[in-house]
Amino acid sequence: MRVYDIITKKKLGEPLLDTEIDYVIKGYVANEIPDYQISALLMAIYFNGMSMDELISLTKSMVESGDQIDLSGIKGIKADKHSTGGVGDKTSLVLLPLMASSGLKVSKMSGRGLGHTGGTIDKLESFPGFNISLSSEEMFEIVDRVGFAIAGQTLNLVPADKKLYALRDVTATVDSLPLIASSIMSKKIASGADYILLDVKIGKGAFMKDIDHAVELAKVMVSIGENFNRKTGVVLTNMEEPLGYAVGNALEVIEAIDTLSGKGPDDFTTLCLFLNAAILSLTGLTASIDEGIIKTEALLKSGVPLSKFKDFVAAQGGDADYIDHPERFNHATYQYEIRSDINGYIAEIDAEKIGICSLMAGAGRETKEQSINHSAGIVLKVKVGDRIDANDILGTIYTGKENMEKELSDYFRQSIKIVTESVPKPQVIIGIVDKNGFKDLRKKG
């Protein structure tokens, strides 16, 4: 078998055999096939796509390229969630306690943030003492007792994806539907859960810029999941503005605690309730999503999810007292309030720019080696659609860096567009995709 012939086939639009796909993935992970051949193949895939058979072969080869987690030691219904990522996305911190309170078991691997989106691990490390290095035994014990655990990626899960993603990232082949689908699904399948819920973000700052492409991606991922005997559902959600108000590690943890206490931002609370209801429906624990929402609302009021979150933080070595006393989290040295110059309506809050501003304030890392300031970030005071008056606060920037007020404030201002005409509030939930297809849940005008 020769890579040259495999590139040629894909270039000509001929389907690749599973043996050919496996040869490419194995050879690439083993450093036997050079980057320049793989990047040509990836670009040919961008243009000619992949059939479902090819996608299943690709996902299978990627899954088999590394370790696979066996969750059979955990009793109960094993579920997992994944978000395609976004700015201010602290969903795991609220959704996992909701899932655990609903009777599901969640053993989640998570990563650190790089660039303008934050990682769940970084957020959790705002708690002093929080430990992400768990052995399988420790992890299973916590999941069994508390209902969920979150660990850093110590296992070698899908090394093929790590190599392919790094190459796609520098060869403009990130935005290829089959490559996105196989990347996400291989990691979820290797992680071992039987039920997989995916939150696909749509909007300017997201992978997916429009609904049609997102629906197509969602359908493909559901098919892949079902083919591997994993019940898979997708919720399509809006990512035109940051989720909630807080961006930055401890700031997001505090917002998550507020949400678990029933005092969270509307958009973020709506999203968490809906995602948990979608999982309940997927696993059959409720007959419908609507029933799941009613059940989850009641759960949230009961205080059980907040209590689960405390148990979880404590079980992983963190100081859970911070949850009752969020004022104990470190405070940033400098706080800059940004005020509006004019009256009007918030027409746009550019999620990517807010993310970069937060990164500049010290909340993220630009290279893997950088350390982060857990207290840095941004707390917005407005959402798209809000009416504001001149001199109203638009948001507050938190940073430990000196002499950055002008630079940060200017960047922050660039991310917010104010208009004179009123603007509708964006809807958080766009729709769902499961094996029955796409269901549009947008409320009509």
Add this chain to the structure above:
Amino acid sequence: MRVYDIITKKKLGEPLLDTEIDYVIKGYVANEIPDYQISALLMAIYFNGMSMDELISLTKSMVESGDQIDLSGIKGIKADKHSTGGVGDKTSLVLLPLMASSGLKVSKMSGRGLGHTGGTIDKLESFPGFNISLSSEEMFEIVDRVGFAIAGQTLNLVPADKKLYALRDVTATVDSLPLIASSIMSKKIASGADYILLDVKIGKGAFMKDIDHAVELAKVMVSIGENFNRKTGVVLTNMEEPLGYAVGNALEVIEAIDTLSGKGPDDFTTLCLFLNAAILSLTGLTASIDEGIIKTEALLKSGVPLSKFKDFVAAQGGDADYIDHPERFNHATYQYEIRSDINGYIAEIDAEKIGICSLMAGAGRETKEQSINHSAGIVLKVKVGDRIDANDILGTIYTGKENMEKELSDYFRQSIKIVTESVPKPQVIIGIVDKNGFKDLRKKG
């Protein structure tokens, strides 16, 4: 400027600016841009093509990536020819003497062969003493005196093409029209001639598999040439079977001498006459190709081209006595005659397989380091369309290797297809393309 953005533009089908193309070529030649980004860009070019503006920018950047030959020191009309290559293609050995005898000046750079097609330099080195390492002064002196000279590539002509071609060769991006056109034209433009005649081969063993694509390529190359103020013409020719009868270095030289003596194979003689006529017409030395053919036929009969060939070989240090006494060329130790088992008609002689058989016999090199046996090769006794009887000789294999009779004979037989129904003789000349477009010269019926 970022290569990533340039790849993205081409991927989305947006035209690249000349500054962007120049950035890519300069950066690649300077080893500042990695292969894996260029191979992704090449694949995107394969799919989305290039506009004429982009192609002119690309060709210009490639030409400027290395040395450019200044032929202003040579008096007269400076012309050059190029063939897209093929098995048994000894055209330069006959065409350059014809061109010189017609009053043109030809200063030609040529390469060694690699794989199953032979290089002109290798063929000429069948003459003991032949020297291909000429200084510019020596080259110009010989061109001035004899009319033509052929040297190895000592200058650093179009290094961008060397790097790009090597990468295309392993990433399945060789067969991209804009990449073929810019590769050929950049080398011709850097070589300095004012008139460029291109022989584009069409057929199974050639770059171009069908006439439509070849015409498109020819038109693009003519446009590029005209844009650089080089009068450019293209002759489209058939390459379904090897050219002439001889394949292998000294064997081809002998066939070239026969042709210059008026005793060459029909197809090869027809091709050489037509190509010279096409150049005469391109330069305006004759009013038409038909007039050029009459003039060239007369020239060939006069014996002047053969005499020019002798002067040329002597001028470059070769023993020109071999031309009058071809029996002096080294003879291969082993000669195997292959005979037909059946009566019938020759339906196919696979040029690529004959080339590989000749390579196996020792006439070529598989890696750059190998040495070649100038006496090895194949002399066919048949052409497509010939009627043969059982036991007639199909051809003779010449080799210096022991114990290869069975392997070489079997391979040779595989390349020839014999049928019971009569088969038409292929036409050598398919048509011409110049700035007035394509003229189909195939005879009907």
